[in-house]
Amino acid sequence: MQKISGAQAQIDAQLDGIRLVASAFAGSWLHHSNPSDRLPKVFSKLAISCDDAISEFERQRVATGDTFTLACKSGCDYCCRQFVVATPMEVFALVAWLKENRTPSEIDQIRQRANSYLELFLDNDPSLLNYPCPVLEGGMCQGYGGRPFICRGYHSFNLEACEKKYEKGDSSTTIPFNRPAYLTAAYMRISVAARIADLKYPSAQVFLGPALAVVLRLDDGLERWLKGENLFSGLEFKGST
Numbered sequence: 001m002q003k004i005s006g007a008q009a010q011i012d013a014q015l016d017g018i019r020l021v022a023s024a025f026a027g028s029w030l031h032h033s034n035p036s037d038r039l040p041k042v043f044s045k046l047a048i049s050c051d052d053a054i055s056e057f058e059r060q061r062v063a064t065g066d067t068f069t070l071a072c073k074s075g076c077d078y079c080c081r082q083f084v085v086a087t088p089m090e091v092f093a094l095v096a097w098l099k100e101n102r103t104p105s106e107i108d109q110i111r112q113r114a115n116s117y118l119e120l121f122l123d124n125d126p127s128l129l130n131y132p133c134p135v136l137e138g139g140m141c142q143g144y145g146g147r148p149f150i151c152r153g154y155h156s157f158n159l160e161a162c163e164k165k166y167e168k169g170d171s172s173t174t175i176p177f178n179r180p181a182y183l184t185a186a187y188m189r190i191s192v193a194a195r196i197a198d199l200k201y202p203s204a205q206v207f208l209g210p211a212l213a214v215v216l217r218l219d220d221g222l223e224r225w226l227k228g229e230n231l232f233s234g235l236e237f238k239g240s241t
Helices: 006-031 035-063 088-101 106-122 128-129 149-153 159-167 179-198 208-216 221-226
Strands: none
Touching: 006 035, 006 179, 035 088, 035 149, 035 179, 088 106, 088 179, 088 208, 088 221, 106 128, 106 208, 128 221, 149 179, 208 221
């Protein structure tokens, strides 16, 4: 049996804690007497927990003497042109955030882009392999404050590697990143999805782009989903990561 270092054991314990927190909050949300009203508060607490854990893993990385620095900067949007997987909780929370923080005109533009994304997705159009997220505009995320967990965990230590992999299509290129920081976001999403599935709600994980189109068309989408309606049929992500 391979011996686990003290540092790795600490990281594993922290990630286990993240799983437990995400599962507990998702369960409390879905068991709440009014989950629709409760959603923004629950998601906000999870997002803060996610951001804090990512920051802590970055602090730990730097403390070890690692000299990598984040290459991500305003206007860099390579990761925003990849398929993003989210839970229904995150999709509904993002739309709620947009409605609180963006004008009707801005939301209408996002809706139009989401509808185009949905059409391409249903047609299995290959152009989606490098298609921008509907919330992306001018290289900037219009829903940054309400972005899904995995978007909080995406990062890179090498911009040239991102360009080579995503712009030039070199699939052999490896993006250097802080693995525990990324896993924080991934495990948070997976744990929320597992709780959703355990409680028999439909579509525990979905593709964000087309799912946004569905939710932005409906005023009562969250209520209908909570009643068991599968709003995201055909848009589900079947994997685990």
